[in-house]
Amino acid sequence: MDLNYSPEEQAFQLEVREFLRTHYPKDIQEKVANGIALKKDDYVRWQKILYKKGWVAPGWPKKYGGTGWTPVQKYIFEEECGAANCLRLVAFGLVMLGPVLLEFGSEEQKQQYLPDILESNLWWAQGYSEPNSGSDLASLQTKAEKVGDHYIVNGSKTWTTHGHYADKIFTLVRTSQEDRKQKGISFLLIDMDDPGVTVDPIITVDGMHVVNQVFFDNVKVPVENIVGKEGDGWTIAKYLLQHERTNIAQVPRSKTQIARLKALATKQQSNGKPLLEDERFRSKIAEIEVELMALEMTSRRVLSKLSSGAPPGAASSLLKVKGTEVQQAITALLMEAVGYYGFPYMKEVMLNGWQDEPSIGPEEAAVLAPHYFDWRKTSIYGGSNEIQKNIMAKAVLGL
Amino acid sequence: MNLEFTEEMVMLQDGLNKFLQNEYNFETRQKLSRDGIGYSESNWQQFADMGLLGVPFEEEYGGFGFGQTGLIVIMEAIGKGLVVEPYLASIILGGQLIQQAGSEEQKQALLPALIGGELKLAFAYAEQQSRYNLADVACTAEKQGEQYVLNGHKSVVFNAETADKIIVSARTSGNTISEQGVSLFIIDKAANGLTARHYETVDGLRASDLSFEAVTAEAVLGTIDEAFAVIQTVIDSATAAICAEGVGVINQLREKTVEYLKTRKQFGQPLGSFQILQHRSVDMFMAEEQMRSLAYLAAIHATSDDKAECVKSVSAAKIYLGDTRSIVAEQAAQLHGGIGVTDELDVAHYVKRLTMLNALFGDRDFQMQRFCQVS
Known part of the structure; x- marks a missing residue:
């Protein structure tokens, strides 16, 4: 080894x-x-x-x-x-739609969309979740009815990250009612400028506007905007989940965050000495470090298997669960590190940093509590951690 | 970067796994553990014949030279089989002390016999007051003429009863907790003044408390006063090795628990159909994979010249092993219900081993302190 x-x-x-x-x-x-x-x-x-x-x-x-x-x-x-x-x-074009088009798209679709995805000329959003379809994605109800050479789309998508920036959105829509909810779903590309598309901001717990709800009201979409065949949507969605996601654990980012946490805890004082020397606080950091070391090695073991040609299997579920647990634990300690200075809510600073005035409390502090709250999303999105455990129970343990 | 084992190592592990499957079922293990000397001499000889006893040692003494990576291959299998033969005591501790501290003459004299299965060793280092601090040595060795004479007490010396020679740490200078002044001695098990109280351990092994009253050492091992570094190195190697043993134990607890959940029915359905039990099983699986990663990482760095990297990796693995007591051991017992706390079922004995590994070579709290000093 x-x-x-x-x-x-x-x-x-x-x-x-x-x-x-x-x-x-x-x-x-x-x-x-x-x-x-x-x-x-x-x-x-x-x-x-x-x-x-x-x-x-x-x-x-x-x-x-x-x-x-x-x-x-x-x-x-x-x-x-x-x-x-x-x-x-942004992953939606590069990591999600791109590979889907490469696998399922027509030659025209590849020609039409891939170059702009690469060069970031068009901003893509993802339209999967709906107000009534979260973890149970296959229950989605947004309808696309074929009328002549168009689909008429009605319904709503939510948690649409950067939907307010997007030029286009790839969606899962229901094109027919079948005996199983996974059937009758199609993968459809929609122009955000089309009449009938509206975007409502959703302000998240940190006070920021990143996600949105998107409404479709009799939106006319040309039939050639379907990827694959009608009814292929669920197959495509599953393909995306299985698509190689080597960086899903976010280990490099978490290592940088641990360094940031230690630097901050060195500057913060507790009982007249650096907080980092407080045995209880130090142990809490150490517990995260140990989990992160394990996670890094697990990522490398998966990689070593990948390099020798074996598929990653259910490893990405493990990496997602452990990776998000580590990330969330770090955001909690970053917030704890600044004590009282977790309280001041400085939206302007979150958006632009401290500008001409001196910071209130430690310079780093303003974003830490909002980030802690915001980071709760990581164990919810991308297939919640409970869904990941369901996947592992079935795929690895045969339960 | 390559995290696969070499073909030779895989063959060695396959051989051991096959032997354990065919000739070392749970009932056999229990009988060995409880009767006579606590293990089988004929198994030990088979281990020698299979080449297992030479895994960590240099080739010039008859070993394979597989080093620490070789040890984890063996120890994972030993964990899976709940093996009671004294591989840890005799080979990993005793043998590696000889390999690292011994003179050329001592290595020539002792290692081939050890690898051949004719010689067995034990290592006496812990004392009543020392807890996990390897430098806390009150047992003394005084020079009288050309020889050293030992006085003191050693605690929980694994497999001392069947060892031919016992390696003992004793103080030759310095205060009771200084690293400087600790020395290693080889003591013949029949030496005058050595008395032993032998006992079974709660996890099915054998150990002894030893008293030394004016015991003359057969030989000095290594340099007088300077043994601490060697002891630490070998204990780090052994710590990494038992982390791999832990991986084997965890693997069996997870597999046996999942199997039980699939077959045991309550409320008219398999227990495994309940989501809360599925998720707990997944927690065990994730702990197994993370523990395996840390055990491998510890193996890679255990013999590193970069001491901080060594301590960081080894203590991280041992901290995590301590965590698995609740995530895996207690969980496995719980998910088996009443049968999980009976002596009859193998699960309870895997639970005991995993639980007791926490206390071996420093528990979670002790390792946490070491980790924080270097990270």
């Missing part, structure tokens, strides 16, 4: 590190490091830089603009991005 990267991989690691050092915009880096809200332009700017370098879609085949990297190279890239506080590119 050997944890070391090969000389070629080490050279690649240095190349990535050097590129990030010289090309990743410092203003975005600062925002990510301090947990300041990111704007549409930040995402687009960084994606275009990666696009120019040819590094924007590590998960895609090389002929469609992928990198041709090995699984280890992809892992190294993610490690370096995490360590450099890189903004995570």
Whole structure:
């Protein structure tokens, strides 16, 4: 057993590190490091830089603009991005719709959509969840009725991240009623500018506007906007869930956050000495560190299996559950670290950072409690952690 | 990066697993554990014939040179089989102390016999007041002429009754808890002045408390006053090894519990159809995978020259092993219901082993302190 990267991989690691050092915009880096809200332009700017370098879609085949990297190279890239506080590119086009079109899309759809996804010319949103369909996604009720060469779409999608930025949305819609709820679902691409589409903001517990509810009122969608055949929707949705998600555990990001937590706890005082020297607080950090070390090694074991050609199996469920538990535990300790200064709610600071005035309390403090609250979402989205446990119980344990 | 075992190691593990499946069922293990010396001499000889006893040792002494990674392969299987033979005491502790501290002459004389199964060792280090601090040594060794004479007491020495020689840590200088001044001695088990009280342990092994009254050492092992570093290194290696043993135990507890949930019916349906029990089983599975990861990580770093990296990885694994007492051991007993707390069922004995591993080489609290010093 050997944890070391090969000389070629080490050279690649240095190349990535050097590129990030010289090309990743410092203003975005600062925002990510301090947990300041990111704007549409930040995402687009960084994606275009990666696009120019040819590094924007590590998960895609090389002929469609992928990198041709090995699984280890992809892992190294993610490690370096995490360590450099890189903004995570919006996944909806690159990680979700792109691979779906590559697997199920027509040649015209690939030609039409893939280049703009790569270059971030069009912003895609995801339309899966509905007000009455959360974990039970297959119960979705948004209807698409075929009338001539169009579908007429009626219904509503919710938790639509960045829906207010989006140019287009890929949706799961019901095209027919069948004996099983998983049947009769189709994968449909809809233009957000179409008449009948409206977007209502949902303000989350941190006071921020990131997610939305999207309404469809007799929206006319051309039939050629369906991906795959009518009724393929559930197969496509499952394909996406099984699609390689090496970075689902978010280990590099959590390592950076642990370092941030330790730095903060060194500056904070408790009983006349650094909070980090408080045995109880230190033990709580250590418990997270141990779980994170295990998680990193588990990710590498999955990777080692991937590299030798075996499928990741239900490992992504484990990585999701443990990864989000670690992330949430860190946000809790970051909030605890600043004590009373978890109280002041500074929306302007969350959006833009401290500008010309001196900070109230520690500079880092303003975002920490809101982040703790916001981060509760991670064990809920992407298939709640309970759903992940159902998957593991069935797929791994045969229960 | 490669986290797979070599083919030779996999073959070795397969051989051991096959032996344990065919000739080491639970009833056999229980009989061995309770009768006579607490294990089977003929099994020990078979282990020698299979090459298992030479796994960590250098090839020039008849070993395989597989190092720490080889040990986890063996120990995971030992955990699965609840093996009672003295692999930890004799090979991992005794043998590795000889390998690391012994003179060339001692290694030539002792290691081939150890690997061949003819010689067995035990390591006496813990004392009543020492708890898990390896430097807290009150047992003394005084130089009289050309020889050293030992006085004191050693606690819970695993497999001392059947060891031919016992390696003992004793103080030759310094105060009772200083690292400097600890030395290692080889004592013949028939030495005058050595008395032993032998007993069974709660998890089915054998151990002894030893008293030394003017016991003359057969030999010094390593450098006088400077043994602490070697002791720490070997205990770190052994700690990483029992983490792998823990993985084997956890694996069996998880498999046996899931199997039970599939077959046991209540309210007209298998217990496994209840979601709360499914999720608890998944918690056991996730703990198993995370523990396996940490055991491998500990194995990779246990013999590292970077001491901080070694301590960090080994203590992290041992902390997590302590956590599995509630997530896996107590859970497995609970999910089996009443039968889970009977002596008749193997599950209870896996539970006991996993529980007692927490106390071996430093419990969760002790390891947490070590971890925080280096992380």
